[in-house]
Amino acid sequence: MFRTHNNDKTLPVINSLPAFSRRVSRLxxxxxxxxxxxxxxxxxxxxxxxRQPSSxxxxxxxxxxxxxxxxxxxxxxxQRSKLLGDYRTAITQFSDYLRLKRNNPTAYYExxxxxxxxxxxxxxxxxxxxxAAMDTTNKWFQITLADAFGVNAQFDSAAAVYSHLSAxxxxxxxxxxxxxxxxxxxDKPDEALVVFDTLESRAGLVEELAFQKQRLYxxxxxxxxxxxxxxxxxxxxxxxxxxxxxxxxxxxxxDRMEEATAIYNxxxxxxxxxxxxxxxxxxxxxxxxxxxxxxxxxxxxxxxxDYNIDEKVAYVYPYLQMQKLDTxxxxxxxxxxxxxxxxxxxxxxxxxxQADMYSQAGMLDSALMDYNKAVTLDSTRFTVWYQLMWIxxxxxxxxxxxxxxxxxxxxxxxxxxxHYFRGVANFLLQNYPASIEALNIAVQTGSNNDKNTRADVxxxxxxxxxATGQHLMSDSSYDRALALxxxxxxVLNNFSYYLSLRGEQLSKAESMSKRSLELEPESTNFMDxxxxxxxxxxxxxxxxxxxxxxxQYEEARENPNMLEHYGDILFNLHQVDKALExxxxxxxxxxxxxxxxxxxAEKRYILATERE
Numbered sequence: 350m351f352r353t354h355n356n357d358k359t360l361p362v363i364n365s366l367p368a369f370s371r372r373v374s375r376l377x378x379x380x381x382x383x384x385x386x387x388x389x390x391x392x393x394x395x396x397x398x399x400r401q402p403s404s405x406x407x408x409x410x411x412x413x414x415x416x417x418x419x420x421x422x423x424x425x426x427x428q429r430s431k432l433l434g435d436y437r438t439a440i441t442q443f444s445d446y447l448r449l450k451r452n453n454p455t456a457y458y459e460x461x462x463x464x465x466x467x468x469x470x471x472x473x474x475x476x477x478x479x480x481a482a483m484d485t486t487n488k489w490f491q492i493t494l495a496d497a498f499g500v501n502a503q504f505d506s507a508a509a510v511y512s513h514l515s516a517x518x519x520x521x522x523x524x525x526x527x528x529x530x531x532x533x534x535x536d537k538p539d540e541a542l543v544v545f546d547t548l549e550s551r552a553g554l555v556e557e558l559a560f561q562k563q564r565l566y567x568x569x570x571x572x573x574x575x576x577x578x579x580x581x582x583x584x585x586x587x588x589x590x591x592x593x594x595x596x597x598x599x600x601x602x603x604d605r606m607e608e609a610t611a612i613y614n615x616x617x618x619x620x621x622x623x624x625x626x627x628x629x630x631x632x633x634x635x636x637x638x639x640x641x642x643x644x645x646x647x648x649x650x651x652x653x654x655d656y657n658i659d660e661k662v663a664y665v666y667p668y669l670q671m672q673k674l675d676t677x678x679x680x681x682x683x684x685x686x687x688x689x690x691x692x693x694x695x696x697x698x699x700x701x702x703q704a705d706m707y708s709q710a711g712m713l714d715s716a717l718m719d720y721n722k723a724v725t726l727d728s729t730r731f732t733v734w735y736q737l738m739w740i741x742x743x744x745x746x747x748x749x750x751x752x753x754x755x756x757x758x759x760x761x762x763x764x765x766x767x768h769y770f771r772g773v774a775n776f777l778l779q780n781y782p783a784s785i786e787a788l789n790i791a792v793q794t795g796s797n798n799d800k801n802t803r804a805d806v807x808x809x810x811x812x813x814x815x816a817t818g819q820h821l822m823s824d825s826s827y828d829r830a831l832a833l834x835x836x837x838x839x840v841l842n843n844f845s846y847y848l849s850l851r852g853e854q855l856s857k858a859e860s861m862s863k864r865s866l867e868l869e870p871e872s873t874n875f876m877d878x879x880x881x882x883x884x885x886x887x888x889x890x891x892x893x894x895x896x897x898x899x900x901q902y903e904e905a906r907e908n909p910n911m912l913e914h915y916g917d918i919l920f921n922l923h924q925v926d927k928a929l930e931x932x933x934x935x936x937x938x939x940x941x942x943x944x945x946x947x948x949x950a951e952k953r954y955i956l957a958t959e960r961e
Contacts, residue, residue: 420449427459436466454483454490461493470500488514495527504535522552529561538565554585563599572603590616594625606633622649624656628664651688661689662702669709682706697727704736713740731761738770747777758787765794769806776813784813804834811840815847823847841865842875849882858882873905877914884918892918909940920954928954 427442443460450456457480464473477497480490491510498507508531515524529544545562549555559578566575579596586592597612610633616626631646650656668682686703693699704719717740723733734757741750751774757767772788775781788810792803807830814823827844830837842865845858862879869875880895896915899905906912916931932948947955 416449420446423449424456431459431463436463439463440467452483454480454487457483458487458490458493461497465493465496465500468500470497473497474501474503488518495531499531499534504531505537507531508535508537522548525551526558533561533565538568541565554581556582560595563595567599572599572605575599588619590619590623593619594623597626597629601629609633622653622655624650624653624660647685648688651685652692654692656692658689658693658696658698661685661692662698665689665702666705669705672706672710679706679710695726697723697730697733700726701730701733701736704733708736708740713744716740728760731757731764734761735766738766742770742773745777747774750774751778754787758790763794765791765802768794769802772806772809772813776809779816781813781816785810785817788813800833804830804837804840807833808837808840808843812843820847820851836864836868838865838868838872838875841868842872842878845882846878849878849885852885855882855886859886873899873902873908873911877905877908877911880918881914884914884921887921889918889921893922907938909935909938912938913940913945916948917954920948925952 423442423446427439427446430436430439430442440460440463443456443463447453447456447460457476461473461475461477461480464470464476474494474497477490477494480487481494484490491514495507495510495514498504498510508528511524511528511531515521515528518524525544525548529541529548532538532541532544542562542565545558545565549558549562552558559582563575563578566572566578576596576599579592579599582589583592583596593612593616597609597616600606600609600612610630613626613629616623617630620626627646627650631643631650634640634642634646651661665682665685668678668685671678672682683703683706686699686706689696689702690699700719700723704716704723707713707716707719717737720733720737720740723730724737727733734753737753738750738757741747741753750770754767754771754774757764758771761767768787768791772784772786772791775784775787788806791806792810807826811823811826811830814820814826824844827840830840831844834840841861845862845865848854848858859879859882862875862882865875866872866879876895876899880892880899883889883892883895896911896918899911900915912931912935916928916935918928919925919931920928929949929952932945936945936949944955
């Protein structure tokens with residue numbers, strides 16, 4: 350196989366190639382570099398004298414052997430750090446070494462390799478240039494320079510380095526191959542093809558080269574030449590269906606349907622259940638309106654357990670979007686999903702796929718069955734657990750939501766949504782302290798940066814704190830929710846209503862309630878809140894106007910709390926008989942508070958305590 354120095358993935362060869370240039374492992378290269386340093390460093394030290402200003406004119410003697418020992422120690426330490434994978438420490442140690450020994454190209458080379466590892470391309474290139482300039486004969490320094498050019502996207506320069514190496518080492522196909530690869534990256538396909546042709550004349554027909562040439566020909570829109578490269582591979586190994594599929598894909602992507610169809614049918618003669626060929630032929634049948642053939646091909650492909658499940662899932666998922674526009678796509682998608690389950694009955698992905706189809710179609714009970722089956726087979730997929738929590742929340746089943754969210758919170762403690770849904774479930778079950786605990790954990794995880802979602806958490810915290818009488822915490826939570834989502838009409842309404850119940854910050858409450866009505870002017874709940882705040886501010890006439898607006902809607906006329914509020918307003922406007930009428934109507938609609946009973950019995954307004 351040709352070895353590249355630019356992280357390109359290569360394809361396996363068909364036939365054996367002539368021996369490439371001698372490879373040197375990282376360890377042997379390390380030792381070679383180390384020997385180079387020691388060879389330069391291990392010389393007999395000579396005493397160096399320098400005159401220092403002093404009253405006695407004495408000489409200070411420095412022994413160069415001490416500096417050499419320090420340099421050697423740094424080099425050893427740097428190599429050890431590199432082998433341990435501590436690249437940043439190795440960089441520091443090599444840099445310290447160069448302060449003592451500036452003329453050792455191996456140290457610059459090592460720094461270049463390290464900076465490539467830590468993804469600092471500019472520094473890598475600087476040190477690689479220095480090493481290559483100091484020793485122009487060392488091929489490893491040149492290879493590193495080419496690598497550094499490559500990570501800096503200077504592909505022309507990298508190709509030039511390999512051109513130089515190829516000229517110096519003409520027996521090495523590897524250098525010639527890398528030259529061609531960098532020319533291809535430099536968007537010089539014609540020049541790259543010349544290089545690959547030269548290499549093929551030396552090495553013979555090699556799959557890797559043929560594929561590289563095929564890609565370049567396609568880039569030049571030379572379809573026949575690209576096809577010819579693959580045909581050469583087919584001629585050499587006619588039993589390998591991979592080559593037929595690649596040739597069919599070339600024709601397919603260039604709208605040459607007839608030639609592609611012939612190739613795919615030839616594949617099926619050799620492998621009757623080949624999924625790629627079946628999928629391609631199904632596409633042609635669909636274009637031609639042959640729907641029976643289309644489904645026949647699809648069923649054969651999806652029934653094949655050897656057809657990768659991830660590819661099947663990727664094929665089916667577009668049906669999730671298509672079914673929004675065309676309901677017939679739902680049945681097609683579900684049929685394919687069932688085929689995936691039949692072929693892969695122990696794969697959680699198969700059931701999750703069908704569950705997604707059901708969920709998207711609003712068939713939540715069916716979706717729950719498949720999601721539960723999926724987590725039974727594979728409990729590590731948080732996305733499936735999330736879907737379960739979402740559906741139980743949607744269906745307003747707090748008991749089931751609590752069971753699942755507790756499992757999720759335990760298994761995925763860093764996932765925000767598990768704690769959030771646990772808080773929701775406990776709130777719905779009126780387990781307010783447990784809800785507060787879960788919601789605060791959700792806030793502390795910090796794993797969800799979506800402002801709207803975090804605002805929802807603080808909003809629910811405000812409701813839970815209010816339910817437990819912790820008004821300061823409730824107010825603080827609402828303020829934090831509004832800081833994140835200032836136009837949340839529900840929070841504006843709830844916060845303002847709770848303030849009005851306590852008779853606190855009524856001006857702030859009036860402002861927030863008015864804003865909620867601007868956002869949702871048809872909401873009778875918001876009208877009721879605004880009227881109640883005006884009532885608590887003793888602005889009875891304005892309160893009556895807003896309650897009468899609300900009473901124009903049937904839902905308000907059926908709401909016992911709104912009816913009672915209207916009665917309270919009327920009483921304070923000295924319309925006692927009419928007030929009594931609405932209090933009695935509120936009782937008939939289900940209101941049963943002690944305060945309401947007293948109002949009716951005593952025929953007077955009584956301010957109910959908030960938690961009565």
